[in-house]
Amino acid sequence: MQEAIERVRRALLAAGHADTIAAFAEGTHTAQEAAASVGCSVAQIAKSIVFRAGDTPVLVIASGANRIDRAKVGAALGRKVERADPAWVAAVTGFSVGGVAPVGHRTAPLVLVDEDLLGLDPLWAAAGSPMHAFRTTAADLIGITGGQARDVKAV
Known part of the structure; x- marks a missing residue:
């Protein structure tokens, strides 16, 4: 777990993002737990959901208040997107x-x-373990991930 946290720290610093990683003894495993731990709304939790398009990982960074519409994700990418099991x-x-x-x-x-x-603003995202998160903004998330903002919310 420590290696994963350090990988996140290195990636943040390499992208020019401040090291805002913090540990939370109460845990950040779910969006609700994370919001309670860091003291923000569930919507401010930037949860990372991984899908797969064949062998390619697809990362959706979503508001903790939202469920993801896999069809919208697939349409935005022009690919069929499937659920990914935890081992994968x-x-x-x-x-x-x-x-x-x-x-x-x-x-x-x-x-x-x-x-x-x-x-x-601000947003909090997982930092490599269910006990660590980092503070960021949507603009920074887009910048450090190369992601595209899209409507991916299930209605």
């Missing part, structure tokens, strides 16, 4: 489900950012 997520990203960060992946993913995050 860990093997491809280097993170366990619950601690998947938006940066520091072993395999570079295609990235979409939930447009609902654009109006929220």
Whole structure:
């Protein structure tokens, strides 16, 4: 777990983002836990959801208040997108489900950012473990991931 956190730290610093990683004893495994731990709304949690398009990882960074519409993700990428099982997520990203960060992946993913995050500041994202998160903004997330803001919310 420490290696994953350090991978996130290195990726943040390499992208010119401040090291805002913090540990939370209460845990940040779910968006609700993360919001309670860091003291923000669930919507301000930038959760990282990994899908797969064949062998290619697809990372959707979504508001903790939203569910993701896989069809919208597929349409935005022009690819069929499927659920990814936890073992595949860990093997491809280097993170366990619950601690998947938006940066520091072993395999570079295609990235979409939930447009609902654009109006929220600050945001908190997982930092490689279910006990660590980092503070950021939507603009910084888009910049450090190369992601595209899209409507990915299920209605």
